[in-house]
Amino acid sequence: MKKFMLLLLFCHVVSPVLHSMKYFYTASSQVPNFPEFVEVGLVDDVQMVHYDSNTQRMVPKQDWMEKVTGYLPNYWDRETQRCQSEQPVFKVNIDTLKKRFNQTGGVHIVQVMYGCEWDDETGATNGFRQYGYDGEDFIAFDLMTKTWIAPTPQAVISKNKLDRETGQNEYWKNYLTQECIDWLKKYLGYGRSTLLRTESPSVSLLQKTPSSPVTCHASGFYPNKIMLFWRRDGEELHEDVDHGEILHNHDGTFQKSVDLDVSSVKPEDWGRYSCVFQLSGVNEDIVTKLDPKVIKTNWGRTEIKRDGAPDSPSEFPTRVVVGVVVGLLALVVICIAGFIFWKKRNNGFQKANTSDGSDGSASSVEAAPLK
Template sequence: MRSELLMIFLFVPLCPTVLHALRYFSTASSGVPNFPEFVVVGLVDDVQMVHYDSNTQRAEAKQGWMEKVTADDPRYWEKETQVSKRDQETYKDRISTLKKRFNQTGGVHTYQRMYGCEWDDETGVTNGFYQFGYDGEDFLAFDLKTKTWIAPTPQAVITKHEWDRDADQNERWKNYLTQECIDWLKKYLDYGRSSLLRTELPSVSLLQKTPSSPVTCHASGFYPNKIMLFWTRDGEELLEDVDHGEILHNHDGTFQKSVDLDLSSVKAEDWGRYSCVFQLSGVKKDIVTKLDPKVIKTNWVKHKVLMGVFSEQTVSQVTVCLQNTPPCFHNNCRRTHPQ
């Protein structure tokens, strides 16, 4: 699980995408105890599909439907494993090189890569991306239009010039990101059609901790994560006094999201003018929840009565519950890229 959590870095978008996406993340690390030196994670629409790490030394499917890939290519997993092992050695050397460029010696260091593509199945618009990071900061990025590399830090300029000179390789990367990657994305979507292309509507609740706290509109259980969740006043979307949370994973593969509304300056008689609206891509009907004190779930009254009388057993049970709630996340790898 730790290997999957480390993959959540700056490359991961915080906003819900409106596109289908195929992304691969590779992380090489040094000086991290009890953690694989190299991890590869592959995602289709934010769902883990493949995983490789330096401990297992093997590329593995993380979804049942990924086993279908061997029907098209019986050596798929063997090739994935070979490419990942090769990258493992390459990235280990790159960390050593970059430590010298940054005048570093010991400590924890990471070298990360993210690449992939996006496809809008309604408009047909596609996009590709290929980026590197070092110690959590952007290091290099590929410009699809110019087929050259962007170096945001002086230490990356040497590598930029070296890679810019390899025009043939850059042309291969452009072809992969704009064509071959899209083909594989469509293929994976077809493999996992029953789960990846399903639609699930959420339950929507209004929550409030105390009478002076913001009211939270919480939607949980939706799929896919191509959604909009927002507050309105008199039918118009509110852009002020709202705080949007990130889309989070549920343990069953669905998602959840919340958005807070600050009502400190709103008169009680005006509450009826406010509503929370949930929209899911591909579903015409919105889920609209009016701001009504009667439907708000809160424990503030009980909290005042029970303050100080929680038993040690109750606290212990809550603690155990939280500790046994595992985080969800993705995994890993890929083969079909230019060599």
């Protein structure tokens, strides 16, 4: 089976006031136990809608999304019909790209990601729309020029056709910079009590063996606009530090860890190090000193909770296992929901040679009737 990589586009350094709305379409062939077509929508990385070819129904994933039906009668029926009409188009997309890449059978995946971002402090906005194929960039829309970027020769046919569709490109420029932002603000208003809440985490220091890195693990925070880092003498460390990704917890909160290599740290210098957690909307940082007495290990177990009190020693094995299981479950849920991300955002695309010598035949990749 052809391998593909799941890349979670979360970074430990994020804007404290940046909101986003994103839609992801995933069409697949010969992927066991996975729907052939999936659409999900998110606001601030919280899933709000879901559709797949097995259920054949667009459904809300948050209670506050039910408010949409009050403003837009038959909204869910219309969205369901739209998704059902898109399924065969994406199926053709896969067949088209298999021919482009001289492929036959096997696992293949076409993806579309589009949406917008809004900084509620500065008012700055950004939009993006791009396609991926088998985990790699295929083509992306350039908002500034209202043209398409083809990072691979196989996408040049699509680029040439899309660049000629000036009316459609103007529509996408307007949607991504205006209409999408308007909907994002509406959804933030609908889900204010959920999306704009703040929850502080429990922070633990973990170490597998005396020679292993010390992991600073924060779990239970919301939103995921955070910074988690190690510092020495008050200065942030960048060397000997390994940042983990932000993962979902089963209750809708998030977890993240950052490792510190202490192999070269002298015992008398441990007090110079600390782990710092910063949460958007909360002025007070959670600072955890690098102290052997508070590190949870297989030979000595304590935990620093948000109130500063040590936790029960017996909880270490359970919480570590639960954390691993939650992380694995999150990956499964992410996969099923269609979050099979590819490598770059649209501003990272590199153009391919546009003189491909093709016959100019149309591609169905761009034919998907995305809203």
